[in-house]
Amino acid sequence: MEIMKLMEWCRSYRRFDQSKPIPEAVLERIMEAARLANSASNRQQLRFIVVRSPEMVEKIFPFTHWAAILPKEVGQPKEGEHPVLFIVxxxxxxxxxxxxxxDLGIAEARMTLTAAAEGVGSCILANIERDPIREALDIDASYEIATIVAFGYPTHESHIVEMKGGDVKYYLDEKKDYCVPKRGREELFRMV
Ligand SMILES: Cc1cc2nc3c(=O)[nH]c(=O)nc-3n(C[C@H](O)[C@H](O)[C@H](O)COP(=O)(O)O)c2cc1C
Incomplete structure (x- = not known):
């Protein structure tokens, strides 16, 4: 995919084809993208847990919360729409x-972009219940759970739309595709 098309396509996806697993080769690439990421002083402190068995994904799913801006019945993936992979x-x-x-942001951006290049959608999740996730995955108390990235083949589209009146709220259109307002370039950049 051409790089700027990839930037456009690499959105947050929240409904997936739960019957379609991520091929092993794609997962390998996603992990490699995180492994090769830049990090301050090259310390490479992050450790990732790949949750890929359908049973384990389903065990973690109830502790993930999606699209806080939208009503729960709209934003939360339903049965059959769940992601098929989590990377914690x-x-x-x-x-x-x-x-x-x-470092975390760079690693997750690399993973989501690599996934997108393979047609795999993702969503970075900070709104998660860390205590039950720690218990389910047997994560040592000396480790902080930062965020989770969810992956799967999306069953909806997501489009960038023009921002009106500074309103950052994303919404669904009549086809239930996501519409994501982005600020104009003139607001973000000052040229000197
Ligand atoms: C650090 C971070 C945390 C996020 N946490 C959540 C979350 O808990 N649940 C969710 O549905 N989306 C979450 N998102 C996705 C954002 O809502 C999304 O990036 C934003 O609405 C813009 O949409 P876009 O990713 O398609 O550009 C998170 C994104 C980032 C970068």
Whole structure:
């Protein structure tokens, strides 16, 4: 996919074809993208848990919360629409440094873009219930659960729309596709 098309396509997806697993080769690429990511002082502190068995994905799913802006019955993936893979990002709490969150953002951006290049949709999730997730995945108390990325083949589209009156709220159109307002370039950049 041409790079700018990829940027456009790489949106947050929240309904997936639950019957379609991610091929092993695609998962390998997603993991490699995180492995090769930049990190402050090249410390590579992040550790990832790949949740791919359907049973385990279903065990984690109830602790993930989607599209807080929309009514729950609209934003939350329904039965049959769940993601088929979660990658949980963690780091050892004692090693948390000034730039750990930036490292996290870079690694997750690389994973979501790599997935998108393969037609796999994703959604970064910060609104998660960390305690039950820790228990289900047996994550040591010395590790912080940062965020989760959900993956799957999307069953909806997502389009960038012009932002009106500074309103950042995304919404669904009549086809139930996501519409995501983005600020104009003139608002984001100052040229000197
Ligand atoms: C750090 C971060 C946390 C997010 N947490 C959630 C979440 O918990 N649930 C959710 O449905 N979407 C979540 N999102 C997705 C955002 O809502 C989404 O990026 C935003 O609405 C813009 O849409 P876009 O990704 O299609 O550009 C998160 C995104 C980021 C970057």
């Amino acid at each position: 990002s963690t780091y050892e709490t004692a090693t948390k440094a000034k730039w750990t969150d930036l």
